[in-house]
Amino acid sequence: MTLIAEKTYTPTDLLNDPDLAGQELVNGELRERPVSKKSSKVGARIVTLLSNEADKTGQAVVYPSDMGYKCFADMPDTVRFPDVSLLSADRDAEAGVDPGFMPIPPDLAVEVLSPNDRVSDIYQKVTEYLKAGVKLVWLVNPYWRHVHIYRADGSVQLLTEPDEITGESVLPGFGCKVGAFFRERGIS
Numbered sequence: 001m002t003l004i005a006e007k008t009y010t011p012t013d014l015l016n017d018p019d020l021a022g023q024e025l026v027n028g029e030l031r032e033r034p035v036s037k038k039s040s041k042v043g044a045r046i047v048t049l050l051s052n053e054a055d056k057t058g059q060a061v062v063y064p065s066d067m068g069y070k071c072f073a074d075m076p077d078t079v080r081f082p083d084v085s086l087l088s089a090d091r092d093a094e095a096g097v098d099p100g101f102m103p104i105p106p107d108l109a110v111e112v113l114s115p116n117d118r119v120s121d122i123y124q125k126v127t128e129y130l131k132a133g134v135k136l137v138w139l140v141n142p143y144w145r146h147v148h149i150y151r152a153d154g155s156v157q158l159l160t161e162p163d164e165i166t167g168e169s170v171l172p173g174f175g176c177k178v179g180a181f182f183r184e185r186g187i188s
Helices: 011-016 037-057 089-094 119-132
Strands: 023-026 029-032 060-063 084-088 108-112 136-141 146-151 156-160 164-167 171-177
Touching (some): 037 084, 084 089, 108 119, 119 146
Parallel strands (some): 108 136
Antiparallel strands (some): 136 146, 146 156, 164 171
């Protein structure tokens, strides 16, 4: 019996092969990035809300879901694509003009749940982000309309629609009700 070895991929493969779009890379293995209409709308809404504040203050740069992060020191063949990410303006400038994949972790990573997300995969991402140095991770559930906030200090907080969510130290002027993430025509 002959075993066929699975192909492993590199970040360079992911960057240069358009057929691999929509995939993340985890230890050399491709993983589909589940999306849905609802999660995409909520992600876009969060990009807009954060960008409005970042543009006003100049403190940060906000990226949508096509920004890949290759910032996992003990996992060189891993590239993650948060649904929304934010870097301070200073850190973004340090990363260079166009590094391909971002070589440094974001200050804030946002994951918006989709129906096909596996719980174990989501919590693996949260753990990887925090280990890489992400200060805040927002896990947004558009179906239950709440947000879990994971912080670098190990604390976790659950916020529901009437609660205020802030940018804390990563975007100090930002604040809105969690419900604002879900208030746009077509998000229900």
